[in-house]
Amino acid sequence: MASIRQNAYPDLLPDFRNLAVMARVLLAVNGAALAASLYAAPELSDALERFVQAAAFLEPLLLVALLALFAFSPWLARLPYAAGCAAVVAAVVALAGLYHVATVSIVPDIAPSLVRTLLLAGLLAASLLAYFRLHTKAYSPALAEARLQALQARIRPHFLFNSLNAVLALIRRDPRRAERSLEDLADLFRTLMSDARQFVRLADEIALLERYAAIEHLRLGDRLRITWDLDSAPPDALLPALVLQPLLENAIYHGVEPGTAAGDVLVQIGRRGDRVHAVIENPYIEAEQRRAGNRMALENVRERLALFFDAEARLDARVLGERYRIDIEIPYRAARP
């Protein structure tokens, strides 16, 4: 196909296993039912009664539909977007049909018309899918930006030329270490040029952190002291690419480089129940506030976490005395072995 793709990030179905997505569906459907009751009832007092009636019919169906979507979520995610949407709408309509027939056989008066139930179910499912598509679209610039920013940060002459300079200094004295550093640099660039939309395994993101740290160590020597606390980090956890590396880079750029003394950076990643918790901590240098620019990286990571995990992810950044600390929490999802 010769045409230029306008949208580098194709549409995706919502993650039906995300609690926030489920909450949005529950709220929207009940909201619609309430609106319909208000519209249909002549008096406000009747409306509440109608709503309770509607809810009694609606709620079990809604829960069954959500359960079904939860169960088939991985399979649905593998379909092309249009087919996925069709499958979701078809599934909801089919469930609604079965449910209608079943309930009417028990309580004949609960819902008057099968056609109406099917139409309503289909319409609601389709509108919710449209809503989630818009919701994702609102965040998608963050994805394009993440890649660009990460690339720009790395191609930022500060990092690139200083690293090359450091490697040049090594070539005669310690050729093996120079080789390793160039390999690290190549790996780093390869990851940066890959797709920021992907999920990666935590083990791979940690390997990236270590390569990046090795290059910074080469430049900064003893001034950079990193404490790694990764013993309880689940290697198979999935997280969006380039979430931790830009934050470690911020920590070094703002917390270690401008200081005359050695700077201690802490990288702590672990699992607590069904959550993965990461901490990145660096010295807080007040005079450093004028070297701006990297707040953007933080905002971008925040936006992408919201996009991938909705309300299930958390990112806090704060100054604690003489330390600057970032806390990230995401739900633990294991990669398929």
Add this chain to the structure above:
Amino acid sequence: MMRIFIADDEAPARDRLKVLLGDIAPELPTTVVGEAKNGLEALEALPASGADVVLLDIQMPGMGGLELARHLAGLERAPAVVFVTAHDRHAVEAFELNALDYLLKPVRAERLAAALRKAASEGPAPREQLARAAQAPREYLSVVERSRIVLVPVRDIIFLRAEQKYVTVRTREREHLVEESLVALEREFSGPFVRIHRNCLVARAAIRGFERATGSDDVHWQVVVDGLAERLPVSRRQWPLVREQIADQ
């Protein structure tokens, strides 16, 4: 033999420069007389090192290369300065504009040799030229005392007063004399200082209040400053401006 001083916060970068100096030694013999890993260290060690040329990284913790160069320019035997930078686009523009020599990292041997020759023949850049290339006000003023550079943090200064040829720099503890013009100082530190008189700038943060002066025809108000008994006269001309500016705080 040309004596070289190297100031860079990254050890590999200093090593690289030394290797290159070795490479160009057959055509341009040099000796490295000192190294420093930040601006303050360089300021400490450089005057006694007898360096002819200093290779100065621009972005260093403690004190950047540009400010360092401005303090060095006060030395009687000031070294010539060659700036080295990996990236700073704004600094590079300022160097170009003010005809200051610089090298880009990674540095090439030929460029290094050319810059050293040029530096040796042209000598240190004049202070004014360095001041024009600066993009931020200095964090220190400096005084040379017995061929040592003494730094006076700008945030400790209470007032600056022009005397005949010098400017008196008053801190809570003591006075220094610097060879600079009050006009240039006013321009550089227009944020933290306010002019109260033709010959005097006061740190805004040090102003505690105003008092009416008695007995003089020319002076109506004087400034009460933090930590000093001395009162500083506000000229009739500056008074409305001072009052307005201080009221804004």
